[in-house]
Amino acid sequence: EAGVTQSPTHLIKTRGQQATLRCSPISGHTSVYWYQQALGLGLQFLLWYDEGEERNRGNFPPRFSGRQFPNYSSELNVNALELEDSALYLCASSYGTGNEKLFFGSGTQLSVL
């Protein structure tokens, strides 16, 4: 069974540009979570999508947005990139009941120059 897949693995952008990160959940999972992990820091909750809807978001500015498609894959968009957006962006999926384990993809390393 395929795990959570994320693309691209690495992304290099310059300040002010937009970045799009993609995630495909494990088959059967309806929930997708996005986390930001800056170097040396913990996982910061960004967004949660379930059944195509945004269900919750963390303390991030509106320039962090995303969506979930009918096949449950998801996209994270970061507009007007800033240097401090450089981080590992992790996507995780689950069955969406809150009692289920999260399974993570290997992440997208975003570097903003």
Added chain:
Amino acid sequence: RKEVEQDPGPFNVPEGATVAFNCTYSNSASQSFFWYRQDCRKEPKLLMSVYSSGNEDGRFTAQLNRASQYISLLIRDSKLSDSATYLCAVVTSGTYKYIFGTGTRLKVLA
């Protein structure tokens, strides 16, 4: 106060030692608890869920103390390969937000 707190460590222990980590949470409505392991710059991997009655998986034992609002992870007979950062995750009832601690670094020394 942070929602989920962990001692960052590092915990440096010799091979074969027993080591324990705690993770405290602030929201009494928290409903689900997990331990993850993260190797340097890789994705977190699920180690184990934490149940009210406590649970064991080989050398790893997890406990939940609802009264004091913390979970613990005990590793017996530490191996070099156990060197990693251990993250706790807490899910709050109703929000379904998985909040992670910042992790505890473990180094097992030969």
